Amino acid sequence: MTPARPWRRARHLGAAGVTVLAMAVDDPAWLTVQAGRRAPRRLRGLLGRVATRTDSPSATAVWGELLLDRPEQARERLSRQRRSGALSRALAVHAGQRPDAAGGGGARARWAWLVGDLEEVEALLADDDVPRRLRRKLAGDVEALQPGPRPAPAVPPRDWGTDASRPRVVHALTNSLPWTRSGYTLRSQAVLRAQQQAGIEVAALTRPAYPVSIGRVLTADVDVVEGVPYHRCVPTVLAPGEAGRIDRWAADLARLARAHRATHLHSTTHYPNALAAQAAARALGLPWVHEVRGQLERTWASARRRAGDPAPYASGRFVAWRAREAELAAAADHVVTISETMRTDLVRRGVEPGRVSVVPNGIDAALLQRDITPERARARLGLPGAGLWVGAVSSVVHYEGLADLVEAVALLRAQGADVRGAVVGDGLAWPELSRRVEALGLTEVFLLPGRLPRPEALAWLDALDAVVVPREDHEVTRLVPPLKVVEAMGAGRPVIASDLPALAEIVVPGQTGLLTPPGDPAALAEAIDGLLRDEDRRQEVAARGRVLAADRTWGALAETYREVYDVATASSARLWRMGT
Structure with a gap:
């Protein structure tokens, strides 16, 4: 040792x-x-x-x-x-x-x-x-x-160039694989791997105390996942408040950027990540890109409404948080976001349109090569061959609306349809979802295998005749698209989703999928029934969805990131010449 x-x-x-x-x-x-x-x-x-x-x-x-x-x-x-x-x-x-x-x-x-x-x-x-x-x-x-940048950490001045033709990028991330599995961490891993394969040298640093803060105590200072290095910032004594943690993170980011001889810093949702990257970038005179993947202030407000608060969107914390996110997006040398609805929102909040690029959720190109029927996939998993199966690979949280899917399956079975379901994933709402399945007498026909390793989760995705994304109608779900929609399309499975703007960007009714009103199990049941009864329509919708997904491989999207870094370099140089 x-x-x-x-x-x-x-x-x-x-x-x-x-x-x-x-x-x-x-x-x-x-x-x-x-x-x-x-x-x-x-x-x-x-x-x-x-x-x-x-x-x-x-x-x-x-x-x-x-x-x-x-x-x-x-x-x-x-x-x-x-x-x-x-x-x-x-x-x-x-x-x-x-x-x-x-x-x-x-x-x-x-x-x-x-x-x-x-x-x-x-x-x-x-x-x-x-x-x-x-x-x-x-x-x-x-x-x-509070508005304004955090203090820049005291580090030696940069003594290397920033040739954008060979980017070397340090990413500031909230969390990562292998200790947290979510849409956020899966996208991070896919983006960083694709950037590596495109010739961009990458490293990442996660938030202070992670993953010790989630109970993963005896971990390494660097975890390498499929060639991607995730560095950790684990101080023995963590500052009690967010400001002190950001300052510690900024200092560690600057040190990692020096070791990596970085040409760019790249932060990803939300404002503490942006503040740390902004401070480190100022200390080293580096271009800084900020990626807006979600709106956690809206997620927070949605959760507070469930907790009984009558007006969380009018609270001082929400207003200040939202202003902080807009301020930092406007301050970055360039901004990346994941949907046109989010881009429109950022522009409405003060970010220059020419400084926002959309890099949508993508897929591994290998998904397009998966060629297995749902019946064969179910046989491999040891599942019953009877019936038609619907479900999702998803985080099990309240806004995903998965209880509506359970209700829809119960309605269809009450009408005599042999429809079965499965939700692969875990989250705070899993116990309640399990209780609902049991209360409706569906334990034999609606399966909840929990969180599974990715190869097993994909095997369950293959076993579904249709993928359902029944998200509830909240401000955040109207703006933020989930990764699972395009992945289902890439795997060749038709998608039924809630009619929300972020989902309607991808799911075109009757072409790349079906849309139903959120919070309406009866309408969802009707859509499921119509799609499952018509095999030709199912196959046509799945084929069109796969064509859309084929344009969104991570390899192709990595080239967009390269363009973003070029633009950020030019923007940063212009601002430095102006003395800002």
Whole structure:
């Protein structure tokens, strides 16, 4: 064992211990919920069912409802409590219930931040009743939302050139494979691999404390996934607030950029990533590209609405967050986004149209070579040969609308159609989805195998006669397209999706797929029934979708990134000449 390895392990263990201790001091009740949510899905579901097995309004039952991501039910149980103990009061904040004076300053401060009341947060920062570490954390979080760049890290000046004909790019990412599997990390891996294959030298640095912060303690300082190096920033003592974390990240980005002799820095959603990359780019005089893949402020507001907040989109936190995202996109040398709907939104918010390029979700070209019928694919998986199968490979979160798919299958089976379903994936809504499948008596015909390695997930995709993307109607789902749509098309499977602008860019009704009103299981059932009854139509829609997907291979899209880096270099040089 080399001397570096025990030191790295000690540092990671120290970082994990400090992080857990801080969470235990700040909010021990919520720490237990988060720990339960990280348990394997079946254990998580079992814990939730045991905790909520009776109609009791006890704190344990409230904890179970939050574990199962059911804030509405948690609030209902809380409303029936005659007296609330310390655990119930702590959990009530996360269930969407404003704390009373008995909750103390810490509970009021956590509540104010959770609901986005920045005015109240700032007022409470001077309250001695708020624990010191929580005050420091909230102060750093608020500071990061204030307009303007973060300080540039102190590093030696750049002593290498920035020849754009041979780009060397350092990417700032929130998380990555192999420890997090999501649409974000899959796109990151695909983009970086494609850039490598196109002759662009790449390296990436993930956010401070990741992956220690998600429980992956004894990991390496660099993970190499299919040739792509993901560097880690794991300080032993993590700054409590976002501002301090960004500054640490910027310093590490600058060091990695020097080691990589980078020609460009490339950040990817959301504003902390952009701030760190902006600061490092300023320190080294490098062009900076920012990629907007999502709108996490809208995702946050959607979640808060589910938690009971009446107007999260009008909150100070949402307004400041949204302004921060627009400010940073406008400040980058060039911006990449993933759909025309998102490009239009960015331009509306002040980004120059000529400085925004669309690089849509793509596919591995190998998907186009997959040639297996659903029947043969099901036989290989040991699935029943009977019936027609619909489903998705998806994150199992509330806005994906997967409960509507379960309802649609139940409706069709009640009409005598032998339709079966499968959803491959995991997420906070998995226990509730499983409960719904069981309540409708579909456990034998609607399968939930959970999260699977990619080759196995693709085998399940092959087994479907049609892929369904029944997303709910939220502001974020109207703008952000998921990766799974174009992947389903590339694999030769027809797609039925919710009629939302981001999905309608890809799914052209009657040509590359079908669209149905979101939140309407009956309409979804009708569309599924019509497509599954007409095999010729199914094959025609699948073929047209595959043609669309063939124009979106990651290899082709890598050339767009090369053009983006050329434009960013010219933009950066112009700004430096102007003295900005």
